[in-house]
Amino acid sequence: MAEGARARRRAPSPAPVKESTVSIDVQAGTANPVALDPIIHVRVRLGIVSALAVEECLTFKELKERLDTSDGNLSVHARRLEEAGYVEISKSFEGRIPRTEYRLTDTGRKALQQYLDHMEALIESVRE
Numbered sequence: 001m002a003e004g005a006r007a008r009r010r011a012p013s014p015a016p017v018k019e020s021t022v023s024i025d026v027q028a029g030t031a032n033p034v035a036l037d038p039i040i041h042v043r044v045r046l047g048i049v050s051a052l053a054v055e056e057c058l059t060f061k062e063l064k065e066r067l068d069t070s071d072g073n074l075s076v077h078a079r080r081l082e083e084a085g086y087v088e089i090s091k092s093f094e095g096r097i098p099r100t101e102y103r104l105t106d107t108g109r110k111a112l113q114q115y116l117d118h119m120e121a122l123i124e125s126v127r128e
Contacts, residue, residue: 039084040115044069044077049086049112052104060100078102086111 031037047067051058058066064074081087086108090101104112 035116037111037115038086039080039086040111042077044073045081046115048074048078048081048102049104049108052087052102053109054113057103060102063102081108084108084111 020101040049044067048063051063064071067074078087078089083087085105088103088105092099
């Protein structure tokens, strides 16, 4: 390495996204906390899908403000949700200003509902 040059570490490649295989038997009351959907079970990602479940479409700026997170953090988590097929991202321009919009896909809506059902089952099993 040349003198004075900063050593740069390359970020590890993200692990491939696996299809969610979360299944719970809510009627039987068996809810395994380890089986929570790892794609959604991250604060920022849960915030993204929850916000998009209420609003049909949100811009990058709107999501960033609602989640109180950084540009980079939002971008990384949104990309992960897109790779999983939970969120659709569309980019366009308004004049010369870039505009990124996010929408929850049917797969994402279903995954969120399964996640919420699982959480409810977990809560119910703890209350018993």
